[in-house]
Structures are given as C-alpha cells and as structure tokens.
Amino acid sequence: xxxxxxxxxxxxxxxxxxxxxxxxxxxxxxxxxxxxxxxxxxxxxxxxxxxxxxxxxxxxxxxxxxxxxxxxxxxxxxxxxxxxxxxxxxxxxxxxxxxxxxxxxxxxxxxxxxxxxxxxxxxxxxxxxxxxxxxxxxxxxxxxxxxxxxxxxxxxxxxxxxxxxxxxxxxxxxxxxxxxxxxxxxxxxxxxxxxxxxxxxx
Ligand code: ITT
Numbered sequence: 346x347x348x349x350x351x352x353x354x355x356x357x358x359x360x361x362x363x364x365x366x367x368x369x370x371x372x373x374x375x376x377x378x379x380x381x382x383x384x385x386x387x388x389x390x391x392x393x394x395x396x397x398x399x400x401x402x403x404x405x406x407x408x409x410x411x412x413x414x415x416x417x418x419x420x421x422x423x424x425x426x427x428x429x430x431x432x433x434x435x436x437x438x439x440x441x442x443x444x445x446x447x448x449x450x451x452x453x454x455x456x457x458x459x460x461x462x463x464x465x466x467x468x469x470x471x472x473x474x475x476x477x478x479x480x481x482x483x484x485x486x487x488x489x490x491x492x493x494x495x496x497x498x499x500x501x502x503x504x505x506x507x508x509x510x511x512x513x514x515x516x517x518x519x520x521x522x523x524x525x526x527x528x529x530x531x532x533x534x535x536x537x538x539x540x541x542x543x544x545x546x547x
Pocket of ligand 1: 352353415429431445501517529
C-alpha cells in the first residue's frame with residue numbers, strides 16, 4: 346500500500362480527504378498536532394498547495410498531498426481568495442467565537458449591501474501531490490454558488506454555512522459530507538490529482 350501524508354492542520358479538510366484517500370487504497374497518515382506552521386507565501390492557490398506539499402514531502406521523505414483553498418466572492422473582486430483562512434485576522438474575536446465564525450462575520454459585513462443577484466461566488470481548491478524524488482502534480486478546481494445573507498446548516502466547516510449550491514438549494518453546511526464530496530472544489534481537485542497520479546504509474 347502506498348503511504349501518503351495529508352499535509353494539513355485543518356480538521357475540516359482532513360475529515361473530507363481521509364476517507365476518499367483510504368478508499369482509493371492509500372495508507373493515509375496525518376501531521377502531528379505540533380507540526381510547525383508552513384509559511385504560505387505563494388501568490389496563488391496552486392503555489393501555496395505546492396509549498397505545503399513540497400515542505401512535507403521533503404521533511405518526512407514521503408508522498409505528501411496538500412490542499413490550498415478558499416472562497417472568492419465576485420462582488421469583492423475575488424476576495425478573500427487565497428487569504429480566506431486569515432480574512433478576519435484584523436478582527437477581535439467575540440466571546441466564544443471561532444476563527445471560522447469571525448471570517449464568516451467579516452464576509453457577511455462586507456457583503457451586507459450587495460443584492461441577491463450580485464452575490465455569486467466560488468470555492469477554489471488547488472490540490473498538490475509531491476513525491477520524495479521531487480515529482481509534482483497539481484490540480485485547481487472550483488465550485489460555483491451564491492453567498493447567503495446568513496448562515497444555514499451545521500455540517501462542514503469554514504464558509505460552508507454561507508455558500509449556497511443553487512442546484513440543490515442547500516448550503517455546504519446543510520449537505521451530508523458524502524454529498525459535498527460529490528460536488529465540491531475539493532472533490533473535483535482530488536479526483537483530478539488522483540487521475541494524474543494513476544497516469545504517472547501506468
Ligand atoms: P492548512 O494550510 O493546514 O491546510 P488552512 O486552514 O490554513 O489549513 P488554507 O490556507 O487553504 O488552509 O485556507 C482555507 C480557507 O478556506 C479556510 O478559511 C477554510 O475554512 C476555507 N475553506 C476551504 N475549503 C472550504 C470548504 O470546503 N468549505 C468551507 N470553507 C472552506
């Protein structure tokens with residue numbers, strides 16, 4: 346069985362990536378919780394995914410898979426984009442508020458005067474696989490939707506409660522994980538990168 350380390354400290358991503366990779370026959374390992382932060386100083390989702398996967402592949406001498414993702418809102422010129430995880434870093438957390446909740450609060454505030462028809466947005470995910478010998482694969486996919494005026498649903502993570510999949514009329518936080526993993530940016534990027542991985546082996 347081929348060993349793959351998932352190079353993320355985000356529990357939401359991990360919850361979505363671990364099962365499909367296991368089903369594909371990989372021996373999946375995760376990063377220890379005290380693993381150092383990797384500086385994400387790339388200018389795009391692809392660059393940041395590669396930075397994370399390269400670092401872990403080299404450091405642990407293994408095949409590493411990393412995901413760089415975020416939400417891009419058209420009315421905000423694509424913000425928060427690659428800065429999605431750090432969006433509300435300039436906000437003081439309210440009592441009991443998580444980082445994800447603060448990010449959502451900031452996004453809703455910025456979007457409060459934007460009418461329904463101008464609230465298009467997309468989740469982006471770049472998935473990178475880096476091998477110990479330096480070989481690299483990367484795929485970038487999106488999931489298009491609309492930003493709600495208030496959150497809906499309890500599943501998922503991050504911006505999921507605000508993101509409406511118009512075809513299903515459900516937010517990312519209302520759908521079961523298995524449904525999200527048939528439709529999401531992450532699901533599509535994972536499928537593309539696995540396809541490339543298999544071509545490499547053929
Ligand atoms: P790692 O770098 O350790 O993987 P991170 O949380 O820092 O973890 P990113 O820099 O890629 O990861 O930031 C992703 C941001 O986009 C973060 O705020 C997520 O909550 C959000 N995001 C990504 N995919 C999402 C999804 O499927 N649903 C909701 N929010 C998502």
